[in-house]
Amino acid sequence: MKDCPNNNADIGFIAQVPYHFYVFKNIIKHLSDAEFIVGEPYSYDEPPEIQSKRLGGLIDLIEKEKIPWRFFDFEKDRNPRNNFFEKYNILVATTANGIITSPLIKSIKKVRVQYGQSKDAFEFGDWNRYFDLILAQGPYSAQHFRALTQCVEIGFPKFDDWFNGKIDGADAGELKSKMDPRKKTLLYLPTHGALSSLEKYREIFSALRNKYNILVKFHPRTVWHDSGQVLFYKNNGFATYDDSADILPMLKIADIVISDSGGAAFDALLAEKSLVILDVPIAAEETGELQTQENSIEQVIKRERKRIGPVVDSPDKLESALEIAEQEKNGDENGEGNYFHLLMVKTASAPPERF
Incomplete structure (x- = not known):
């Protein structure tokens, strides 16, 4: 080489x-x-x-x-x-x-x-x-x-x-040109493995394509080690992206970001985007293997007084959560800015x- x-x-x-x-x-x-x-x-x-x-x-x-x-x-x-x-x-x-x-x-x-x-x-x-x-x-x-x-x-x-205002250029414009201007745009950022929402929510996402533009950006480990999930979304009309694609233009054109138990929720927070979190329940005995725990920050932001957006625990509740997110800027009750300054300089x- x-x-x-x-x-x-x-x-x-x-x-x-x-x-x-x-x-x-x-x-x-x-x-x-x-x-x-x-x-x-x-x-x-x-x-x-x-x-x-x-x-x-x-x-x-x-x-x-x-x-x-x-x-x-x-x-x-x-x-x-x-x-x-x-x-x-x-x-x-x-x-x-x-x-x-x-x-x-x-x-x-x-x-x-x-x-x-x-x-x-x-x-x-x-x-x-x-x-x-x-x-x-x-x-x-x-x-x-x-x-x-x-x-x-x-x-x-x-x-x-x-933060330097360099994302209004060609990349964001090219993405936006592929979207239906009559629809709001969802950016779906699922994590990988057992905490991922990809399989559980794929049917509701398929149904929502009639109402929304939906971009799916896969976690690197999903791209390289879970090709079945990737192929489902690719073969069913979603705009799909692997980790070669820059997330920033996608965040720029997105109206709402959807995440689960991965770090992508915090990308949405930094970009000041409305966020809906898909909560994939896990058994207590699995938490060690999955490297998450009750006080882990990606779990804390799902709690009622700490959440930074609507939290959905089943596919049938996703559409109503999106409707709420469309109408108001989501944020945690203690102020979204509190998380921003806690997490990032x-x-x-x-x-x-x-x-």
Whole structure:
């Protein structure tokens, strides 16, 4: 594979899926001594055809922005004798899986960029101790991270273009041109796995297509590891997007965002969009396996006095919740802004000092 490395790079940003590009792009573009590292498997049991498609989508995004990148051949370059990592002083990642935990890079400083507001039990797990520094979105996360390692609050680089007013351009216009102007537009952002609402709500979403434009943006793990759910929505007339697509233009044209137990609810909050939350019940004995818990923030925002939008616990209640959301801006009873400032430090465009 022909890569395009930065010969002066001593900072490597490890990107496994297209979504990681959007997390890192507004940091790496300010650093002349950095490059993406591409090629580490997202899952070690993924089929070769899935791996090829995933890498292709990621590389296309990187090359479109003319950002240097270097290919990491997992089978060859994890051999210490190949000295793949000896040029780096710092490695940057979103989680501690794969090479980040390897003794091979023990002497290299490791930085984590928080990629969104995830489930607390996972987000603030002991694995964060692998990192020498964590760049956190805001005070809620920072207070947890500081119990594990050093932490600095930087806001959410993925949203820099949103807060700098750069999302009114061609991408949002192209999306809007595909929508029926007579209908409101729903942006559905389901999480993956057992907490996902994809299967339970797919019939009601099919029925609602007559009334609404519906965009479905899948979680990266759904895209690469749950093709059956993806195919249902693709084959039944929905406008579907994988993690190669930028969420910000979708948020721009959306009238209402629908989420479940994933971090996407907080993207809607940051974008000040009306939000409907689909609550997928889970048994108490499953909470550990699913890495959620009663006091996890994605569960707290569903409570009556804490909620940031209507909460729906069965498909037959979704349409009425949408009608409420159409008529009024949703927010938690304590003020939506309270969550915003708890979860995120709003920043201007990312200067090099952010890193």
